[in-house]
Amino acid sequence: MAAVDFPAEIRDLRSTYASIVEVSDLDRLRQTIRELSEEAVAPDLWDDVARAQGVTSRLSHAQSEVERLEKLGDRLDDLEVLVEMAEDAEGAERDETMAEAGRELETLRTALAQLEVRTLLSGEYDEREAIVTIRAEAGGVDAADFAEMLLRMYLRWSERHGYGTDVYDTSYAEEAGIKSATFRVAAPYAYGTLSVEQGTHRLVRISPFDNQGRRQTSFAGVEVLPFVAETDNVEVPENELRVDVFRSSGPGGQSVNTTDSAVRLTHLPTGIVVSCQNEKSQLQNKAAAMRVLQARLLERARAERQAELDALKGADAGSWGNQMRSYVLHPYQMVKDLRTEHEVGNTTAVFDGDIDGFLESGIRWRRQEEKQDA
Incomplete structure (x- = not known):
């Protein structure tokens, strides 16, 4: 088994880590956490459930991202210490510690490669649900x-x-x-x-x-579409919609299959049809179907803009x-x-x-x- 050049390997990992931290903008993430934490303790936050869920979701994500980055930095420090311990040891203890360092090196290399992929997501809607x-x-x-x-x-x-x-x-x-x-x-x-x-x-x-x-x-x-944000302003006038209600089919819990709660939306100008039947109430199903319809209209508009700019490849x-x-x-x-x-x-x-x-x-x-x- 070839000897591992730990100093060189660790330098390479630190370089990758530094690039990830720079792209992730750790300081901005920490500032985001401070701002969202203040919003999360506002007494009127849950007056708007959708907004509250969005705040808590963004806060949880930002906290997990910072925690993941900080833990990887700590593990790189620990790996250096482990290698130093191995170099100071002798005999079987040295071999065992070196083997442990080798396993941790591989684990860190995989973790950083996975995190590095996230830095490649810089498209217009990539950060969306x-x-x-x-x-x-x-x-x-x-x-x-x-x-x-x-x-x-x-x-x-x-x-x-x-x-x-x-x-x-x-x-x-x-x-x-x-x-x-x-x-x-x-x-x-x-x-x-x-x-x-x-x-x-x-x-x-x-x-x-x-x-x-x-x-x-x-x-x-x-088919994969970006979730529509409030800032997208995808307006769908009522006179452009046909709304049909029907009874849900297939497996379902109490009330799901016993009332006309399922909703089908037809967007008349484009012919796009969307349905939702998995919620218990007609209003919930209509709201969910509307989100999917807006996502498809958003994607349609994006594709049309790309076509106008001749940015679509001929054989994608x-x-x-x-x-x-x-x-x-x-x-x-x-x-x-x-x-x-x-x-x-x-x-x-x-x-x-x-x-x-x-x-x-x-x-x-x-x-x-x-x-x-x-």
Whole structure:
């Protein structure tokens, strides 16, 4: 086993850490915490529940970001001390301490690489929360089942990171799986992180729905939109909307399936249709559907601006409708991103939400594409 040049490795990690701290603007984050902390103790804060939730969410995020940066700095200091201890030791104790330092070095390298990816999220809406829609495409019942597998994958990914999720609408397929589902990921930078997932996902497996055990290829589409902020001013006049109410379908708790609480909004000028049925009240469903509609209108306006500036690439590998990832369960097991070439053999882990490697490689790939187009 080759000896590790710890001083050089630590200098390299400190350089990366310094760049992350600079981009993250640690002083600004601390000032933000002070300001939000003052807002959080205001006696009238909870008079406006939505505003209160926004304040507490931003405060929690800023505190966790500062804590993460400070802990990484402390761990770098501790690593230097550990290496010094190893150099002063002898025999088996020296070997054991050096091995511990090597393991910590690798752990820190991984943690800094993950944090460095966050600094690449500098797009117009990257810091927003995300609204994700998954739709079954070609492949019949297998596609519907695949769409549900992807829904679970993203919800499990969110759960792993402690991100809140809110499922707005789920349309269940007749035999198995879902036709579509729309949910919100309530975490800063969720849009910038998950936007690289947009596109068509492909599954190859022995179909559990084919009594002859034949191999089946199915497809599901993923759409990722930025959550609409109050400052976006996405106005939707009432005379441009058609509102339909209906009874919720599929699994649900008490009251969900017994009243006409589900809401479908049709935006007449564009033909965009949005529905929400997972809340108990019609008013809650209408408000959630309106947020999704505003997000789609915001994205439509952004795309039109890009088109006018001729900024859209002619063959965008991450665009809607193009295959971007392949999940193969037979005759071998592999998940591979078709843009970045990132691949893993543990398909079970991927479907259980372990997709950070794909997200990180996708974000780096996108930044590289942007640099080439600049």
